[in-house]
Amino acid sequence: MSAPSPPTDCPLCRETGGHLVFQAPHWRLIRADEPNFPAFYRLIWQAHVAEFSDLPPPQRQACMEAVCAVEQVLRDALQPTKINVASLGNVVPHLHWHVIARFDWDSHFPNPVWGQAVRQLPSPAVQRLAIPLAELDQRLAHRLQAMPAQPAP
Amino acid sequence: MSAPSPPTDCPLCRETGGHLVFQAPHWRLIRADEPNFPAFYRLIWQAHVAEFSDLPPPQRQACMEAVCAVEQVLRDALQPTKINVASLGNVVPHLHWHVIARFDWDSHFPNPVWGQAVRQLPSPAVQRLAIPLAELDQRLAHRLQAMPAQPAP
Numbered sequence: 001m002s003a004p005s006p007p008t009d010c011p012l013c014r015e016t017g018g019h020l021v022f023q024a025p026h027w028r029l030i031r032a033d034e035p036n037f038p039a040f041y042r043l044i045w046q047a048h049v050a051e052f053s054d055l056p057p058p059q060r061q062a063c064m065e066a067v068c069a070v071e072q073v074l075r076d077a078l079q080p081t082k083i084n085v086a087s088l089g090n091v092v093p094h095l096h097w098h099v100i101a102r103f104d105w106d107s108h109f110p111n112p113v114w115g116q117a118v119r120q121l122p123s124p125a126v127q128r129l130a131i132p133l134a135e136l137d138q139r140l141a142h143r144l145q146a147m148p149a150q151p152a153p
Numbered sequence: 154m155s156a157p158s159p160p161t162d163c164p165l166c167r168e169t170g171g172h173l174v175f176q177a178p179h180w181r182l183i184r185a186d187e188p189n190f191p192a193f194y195r196l197i198w199q200a201h202v203a204e205f206s207d208l209p210p211p212q213r214q215a216c217m218e219a220v221c222a223v224e225q226v227l228r229d230a231l232q233p234t235k236i237n238v239a240s241l242g243n244v245v246p247h248l249h250w251h252v253i254a255r256f257d258w259d260s261h262f263p264n265p266v267w268g269q270a271v272r273q274l275p276s277p278a279v280q281r282l283a284i285p286l287a288e289l290d291q292r293l294a295h296r297l298q299a300m301p302a303q304p305a306p
Contacts, residue, residue: 050235051224051228051235051236052220052221052224052236052238053221053224053225053228053236057218060217060218060221061214061217064213064214064217065210065213067205068205068206068213071204071205071206072206075204075206081243082203082204082241082242082243082246083204083205083206084239084240084241084242084243085205085239085240085241086237086238086239086240086241086265087237087238087239088235088237088238088239088265089235089237090234090235090237090255090262090263090264090265091263093235102243109243110243110244111243111267112239112241112243112265112267114264114265114267114268115267115268
């Protein structure tokens with residue numbers, strides 16, 4: 001039996017979904033284009049599954065170790081106030097984890113990025129990050145490249 | 154050296170944080186009191202850590218396997234449109250995972266529960282669940298009780 005075809009109407013099956021930072025065999029990391037939250041990454045599972053619990057245990061573990069590695073790089077590089085991690089998928093039910101560095105000065109803090117803004121920034125948020133996004137992307141790719149091999153599908 | 158004392162100003166160190174469904178050695182599951190989202194649970198790590206990546210790998214794995222078990226019970230019992238999982242902690246930086254059954258008829262769907270409501274319900278949301286909350290809590294406790302022993306801290 002061949003694997004089922006991915007649904008043609010799923011944007012995360014059709015497109016990268018953002019600026020590609022790293023491609024692993026079973027997932028990819030992209031940077032979202034969110035000016036208010038410049039350090040906003042998504043770890044997108046390569047195969048079309050809707051829920052985290054659709055993955056078998058070794059793949060769940062590989063997925064979350066990758067999410068955790070992204071979190072660690074963001075913490076080390078940016079010293080954010082908080083990391084926000086979420087798998088929602090109400091609009092695009094293809095498993096992806098948002099990993100977002102949050103700062104007490106950002107437009108929505110302490111609200112979730114999906115909540116109400118509480119302040120306006122005098123200058124673009126990206127200018128307040130400790131390092132440029134290109135360097136952050138590089139550090140992430142370097143860290144993810146060094147991860148142990150992923151389990152077979 | 155003794156373990157550091159938990160901060161006295163952390164509500165999740167001081168209080169249960171909701172209706173206690175199951176207490177494991179290293180985490181607890183509570184049901185939140187959210188009338189719009191009656192199947193809204195939180196897996197709260199027992200020790201005071203802020204970020205997921207503050208846990209060592211075996212504890213990260215135990216944590217996410219418990220989150221996944223909650224997700225599986227909600228899916229089996231309620232057939233929700235989607236499960237939402239998130240660790241934010243901007244207001245209470247003590248590691249906790251929101252696990253929320255979402256329905257295409259709920260007040261905010263497809264928005265996140267932290268976003269804008271898009272409809273008003275004619276009757277309490279809890280009445281539309283396939284089983285009563287007390288039975289859902291029981292199924293969750295039963296499933297979590299059956300999980301393998303957690304790793305040592």
